Amino acid sequence: MEMTYEERLKFMHQLCLAQTQAADPTEAQAVAGFTNADVADSVHYLASFLTFKAIQSAGRHPADELQNDFDMLGVYQCFGMMVFAFLFMPLTQDGHTPDYDRAQITIGKTLFDGLAPEMLAELIESGFHKFKLIAEAESEHWQEYRENLDKVTISYMIATTDDDSPHSAEDVLPLFGQLLSQLCEAFTAD
Numbered sequence: 001m002e003m004t005y006e007e008r009l010k011f012m013h014q015l016c017l018a019q020t021q022a023a024d025p026t027e028a029q030a031v032a033g034f035t036n037a038d039v040a041d042s043v044h045y046l047a048s049f050l051t052f053k054a055i056q057s058a059g060r061h062p063a064d065e066l067q068n069d070f071d072m073l074g075v076y077q078c079f080g081m082m083v084f085a086f087l088f089m090p091l092t093q094d095g096h097t098p099d100y101d102r103a104q105i106t107i108g109k110t111l112f113d114g115l116a117p118e119m120l121a122e123l124i125e126s127g128f129h130k131f132k133l134i135a136e137a138e139s140e141h142w143q144e145y146r147e148n149l150d151k152v153t154i155s156y157m158i159a160t161t162d163d164d165s166p167h168s169a170e171d172v173l174p175l176f177g178q179l180l181s182q183l184c185e186a187f188t189a190d
Contacts, residue, residue, distance in 0.1 A: 057177025077127025
């Protein structure tokens with residue numbers, strides 16, 4: 001059976017959710033989660049999950065950066081927003097409209113749980129500013145970066161949801177780390 005893009009998102013959400021939970025869901029729980037999942041909630045979760053995995057893969061240390069390089073947390077937020085945008089973009093063809101305000105708050109709260117509300121608001125604002133800069137940039141470098149992140153995001157979805165994929169999800173995850181590292185380097189002050 002061929003899955004629609006929306007079904008793939010929901011399925012990938014359930015698979016990633018199962019990875020983060022201590023107990024494996026029963027088949028009935030997984031089916032219920034898939035059936036009842038809101039596609040926007042799935043995209044929010046996946047953007048946060050993939051950003052977290054990218055941070056891990058890149059060997060970054062947000063707790064240290066909170067103390068020494070707070071602006072780097074805004075870069076992570078920007079990365080999460082970019083992943084959100086690329087995951088959501090195909091849904092617009094089916095009439096879905098992305099809610100960037102909700103997305104940036106959900107991603108920020110998920111990635112940076114426990115931060116004081118003032119700090120969270122500051123990094124969400126910083127991340128969204130960076131997101132808009134990159135989205136509107138016309139330089140070849142940023143166009144290529146956006147294309148690469150889009151390709152990696154779709155490759156991960158295929159690797160996760162298609163048994164015939166030539167790559168596994170574990171093969172693709174390090175690419176998110178590489179792209180996050182590139183983004184961090186771009187925003188590192190010399």
